[in-house]
Amino acid sequence: MNVFAEVEKRVLAALEGLAQRGVLPEGLDFSAVAVEQPRDPSHGDLACNAAMVLAKAAKMKPRDIAEALAAVLKADPDVVSAEVAGPGFLNLRMRDAFWHAVVRDIFTSGAQYGATNIGAGAKTNVEYVSANPTGPMHVGHCRGAVFGDALANLLAFSGFDVTREYYINDAGGQVDVLARSVFLRYREALGEDIGEIPQGLYPGDYLKPVGEALKAAHGAALRDQPEEAWLSLVRRFAIEQIMPMIKDDLAALNIRHDVFFSEASLTQAGTDKVKAAIDDLRRTGLIFEGRLEKPKGHDDEEWEDREQTLFRSSEFGDEADRALMKSDGTYTYFAGDVAYHYDKLQRGFRHLVNVFGADHIGYIPRMLATIAAFTGGTVERDAKGKLKYWHTSGGSADLDIKVVNLVKLFKNGEPFKMSKRAGTFVTLRDVVDEVGRDPVRFMMLYRKELEPLDFDFAKVTEQSKDNPVFYVQYAHARAASVLRNAREAFSGLEWAGDGRVAADLSLLTDRGELDLVKKCAFFPSLIEGAARAHEPHRVAFYLYDLASAFHAHWTRGNDLPQLRVIQADDRALTAARCALVAALQQVLSSGLRVLGVGAPEAMR
């Protein structure tokens, strides 16, 4: 049960009644009426904006509408008070029993409390990470990885049928570089002195075992072959060796994808899915042969003006049309991506979510254009024709592009660029090993995704104990601890079983206790809002706030022992409070699970 939705229903019913009685005009649009949490809890439990929203259309003073509405709602048995305040807010206070019902609801729903069905089982594809398969993951990758994973969790919790997908960029020039780099390590494994790694090849030591493995598989058979003979073989071999490294790195962050889609597979084994996709796009009339203007601010002599196959993405607000074929007759990266997304659509996904790094921001309009063209959807634009949002809508499927801002790297307060060659390459594994999985995940999520993030390895390591994740986890552990202690204090104490509350919740009368329930009651709304906005960070901030309320209430027990959960001389009260604590623990645990962060039973 979502208490906000529930009370909103009652408010709407009251408004209908007022309209029928002629207090309000007929035919008013109630769609903007909302029941929300007041910012200041002293205003009440719930606040409604109906009077202000309707005043103009009803040609009435907001306060008059609010008073009329208040009179109706006062008759609701769950409503203790309905007061008009400020410009016309209707502030409602609900009786304790209303909140006790929330505790009962949490037990009934269990781990499903907060889960919604706003996704209605729609097939949804979340593509994230998609790092080049040329080496282990580094810190720069982990923000998008964690974000995408948490978003996938959030959507799954909200009723979407989620597929987590990784697009392996195994078809471009960088994998040829990888193959040559591995071949060098292979010669090294065969005993050759390879000296310095030449410019333009990957120097990392992580390729040594790959070279060894190549030797183990092929002996010296490849050594004296020309590059044409071994390049594609070594390329595939190297990727097969490196993808497990990447999967291990991701597993260290508790990330597991369902599908790894190979870019190279689009044009392998005699098929040409890229051509098929482009041919299908042709029916829209958006594929044409033409010339591109030289980009402004780019006075490069190498610019070659030529006629080429283009996609008219400018039709959808992109700055320019985009090339699909290179001058050597091969496909561009974009052409492959067109085919890849065509494939996603053919697999039946209704919703696509792509997680991009901020360095790919210029790529967004053409991807939106592609999906809009394939699905018959639209990309919303402003009066000047510029993109308004990073999503398409209205077609047979839609795409939302989420951009995670860059992780700016610092070392001892000084910015630095990562360089494999200079030894300033910080691997994701280093960070996870040093700081821990949960703190890394929480740090990445405790921030809006578009906000830049400074990352100083030394500082993060040193301050990892101050990470807010422990604050939230400690709240969970405290809850677990007091429940353990209560069971020890009262043998056979039970507050719930079979999804039902066995305690007398009417004993929960303290304001602090009820405030905790109210915060828990917000969880379903919070999840729904975060899922709709694709913003997992809201969950992290909510959990911090909930933990804070619990810690504060807990500490009140220092001065006021009668507020402690365990009351040695009152079994029934202890049971009721345990039910509350267990409900709160459930919400913490569900929220942490969405974030992919552990919910420990104890922290010592």
Added chain:
RNA sequence: GGCCCCGUAGCUCAGUGGAUAGAGCAUCAGAUUCCUAAUCUGAGGGUCGCAGGUUCAAAUCCUGCCGGGGUCGCCA
């Protein structure tokens, strides 16, 4: 130069068109014979970058500036 993102307390950041704009850190003052002090209570600290506009109501939406960052042909 075009486009995009960001600009809120000393610092790092939340903020769903709503009421007196919040939290953490830092600073200062306190709390531990007490279910875990990895905690809590309090104080000080703000022209929400600037200027207009829309609205009953703007940190939030629109326009134009300013500052910081990113990005800009067939790379991936």
